[in-house]
Amino acid sequence: MGFAGRMLMFCGLALSLVGASPQAPLDTVLERMRAAAGMSDRAHVVSTRTFREGGVAITARDETQGLQALMQRCNDSICFGTYFDGDRLYSVNMNGTSLPRSVREEVYLRGLRVVTGGEFLEPAFGASGGHIEDRGIAHFDSRSYRRMDVTATDAVPMEVYVDPQTWLVAMTRDANEDAEFEFHDYRRVGAYRLPFAIDRDGRPFQRYTSRTVVPTPLRIPSGLVPALDSGGPLALDPHNPSPVGTCTIAGVQARCLIDTGNSGISMSLELAEELRAPVVGAFEVNGLGHYATEVVSAGPLRVGNATFQQAKYVVLHDIHAYGYDLVLGADVLANARLTIDYAQHTASFADPSRASEATGIPLTFANFVPIVPVELGALQTQLAVDTGDQSAINLAYDYYSEHTGLFRATRRASVEGVGGTSIELLGEIPDARIGNFTVASPGIGTTQTLTGTSDGHIGTGFLAHFRVVIDYAARRLLLFARRGDTSVKTGP
Numbered sequence: 001m002g003f004a005g006r007m008l009m010f011c012g013l014a015l016s017l018v019g020a021s022p023q024a025p026l027d028t029v030l031e032r033m034r035a036a037a038g039m040s041d042r043a044h045v046v047s048t049r050t051f052r053e054g055g056v057a058i059t060a061r062d063e064t065q066g067l068q069a070l071m072q073r074c075n076d077s078i079c080f081g082t083y084f085d086g087d088r089l090y091s092v093n094m095n096g097t098s099l100p101r102s103v104r105e106e107v108y109l110r111g112l113r114v115v116t117g118g119e120f121l122e123p124a125f126g127a128s129g130g131h132i133e134d135r136g137i138a139h140f141d142s143r144s145y146r147r148m149d150v151t152a153t154d155a156v157p158m159e160v161y162v163d164p165q166t167w168l169v170a171m172t173r174d175a176n177e178d179a180e181f182e183f184h185d186y187r188r189v190g191a192y193r194l195p196f197a198i199d200r201d202g203r204p205f206q207r208y209t210s211r212t213v214v215p216t217p218l219r220i221p222s223g224l225v226p227a228l229d230s231g232g233p234l235a236l237d238p239h240n241p242s243p244v245g246t247c248t249i250a251g252v253q254a255r256c257l258i259d260t261g262n263s264g265i266s267m268s269l270e271l272a273e274e275l276r277a278p279v280v281g282a283f284e285v286n287g288l289g290h291y292a293t294e295v296v297s298a299g300p301l302r303v304g305n306a307t308f309q310q311a312k313y314v315v316l317h318d319i320h321a322y323g324y325d326l327v328l329g330a331d332v333l334a335n336a337r338l339t340i341d342y343a344q345h346t347a348s349f350a351d352p353s354r355a356s357e358a359t360g361i362p363l364t365f366a367n368f369v370p371i372v373p374v375e376l377g378a379l380q381t382q383l384a385v386d387t388g389d390q391s392a393i394n395l396a397y398d399y400y401s402e403h404t405g406l407f408r409a410t411r412r413a414s415v416e417g418v419g420g421t422s423i424e425l426l427g428e429i430p431d432a433r434i435g436n437f438t439v440a441s442p443g444i445g446t447t448q449t450l451t452g453t454s455d456g457h458i459g460t461g462f463l464a465h466f467r468v469v470i471d472y473a474a475r476r477l478l479l480f481a482r483r484g485d486t487s488v489k490t491g492p
Helices: 003-009 026-037 109-115 269-275 397-402
Strands: 044-053 056-067 066-075 078-084 090-093 098-100 131-140 144-151 157-163 168-174 180-189 192-201 203-207 208-214 244-249 254-258 265-269 277-288 288-297 301-303 304-307 313-317 324-328 337-340 347-352 365-366 369-376 379-385 392-396 412-417 420-428 431-434 439-440 443-447 457-460 466-471 476-482 488-490
Touching: 026 056, 026 192, 066 109, 078 277, 098 365, 109 144, 109 157, 109 168, 109 443, 131 157, 180 208, 192 208, 254 269, 265 269, 269 288, 269 313, 277 313, 392 397, 397 443, 431 443
Parallel strands: 254 324, 265 313, 379 457, 392 443
Antiparallel strands: 044 056, 044 208, 056 066, 066 078, 078 090, 090 098, 131 144, 144 157, 157 168, 168 180, 180 192, 192 203, 244 254, 244 301, 265 324, 277 288, 288 313, 301 304, 337 347, 337 466, 365 369, 369 379, 369 431, 392 457, 412 420, 420 443, 431 439, 439 488, 466 476
């Protein structure tokens, strides 16, 4: 992730030194810090600040507890943000759906949170592999500070500087000196002293208007958790290559598309008006084009054997013409194991796996969309699994521009999508390999205005060769070749 994004993890600092001299032994300093801070790493701190961005009032809400940090930006009741669990970073959308944003452990963020969350003050810090080195007195801008170097397991080492006049942490930076943070305006918040002003490299960074301690523990947002029953699967339209069936929302039947390429859930303007769904916010839609629209609240939603409660839906002005009024993406998939049987024309939900599958194809996520490795001939690519795309393989145009030798375009077609139209260049490649399967002669194309997720998408034209099981929680895609499909070969 970008360095600016990583810096949002700086909050929840509650460190103070009381009654120790600069030459006091390190153990004495740490003990007095613990007493003064009240073991702040165990506190769930909620901090807010407001500002204007593009003429719009934004409220930033930061929640921290120990290594954890939930950072959200809200316009009215519409909030988006990130959650850090101490190891990895997650994206969080307006319905609280949380999916991994980082593939590897975030060692930089972990180093920041070890210091700013106060974990290094825990008596067990050393036993868990942490180390604090007393570096004596350091001088900056004609002032003296007590310096400590803090190193934790799987974390970037951090330098901590304490003001001997106030015995509060005045400054911290990483060992590589990439950025420097200063903490000011400490105030008493319950049993803790917290900074309300944080500067980055000498410039204002955070200016909190409120900071409070709440009694409930900080947890990752759970999103929409379905109630599953023994009802039958969702029957899919056998004449539509995409997984489209009939769902029920607020007691009204509506055609719905199961779209793994969608970062949330959406409904048509026509359905929103029929439901008289209340508007709860605004949203900027981006597809083949883009436009401003509304967000409405509606529910409950019934999809086959799964029921989802009230949720926020982005209103799309152009999907009714495509034959459906609901687009069901990450919000309905993050907490359920989905099976699409293209041969039987059904879709069903089951409880997700909370541990990674020993088999299957590993998933990563980009903007809530699942990504899988796919070999296109000799070329290694990362493609989005997109059940809402009727293509077999649809490359992002920027990626195709860098690999024009991958296929020869033999025809052009006009395509329509959310927000606009475009031209798709179409061709064919000898084969494509995913997991343990090789698909012969799949169609391939690129859409001229498609920015794309990752290197491109695999759509229903490719996935229809299989029974598809997608498990976001286990981060696995399982494929089962359709019986008698001679286009699919198994094995090396």
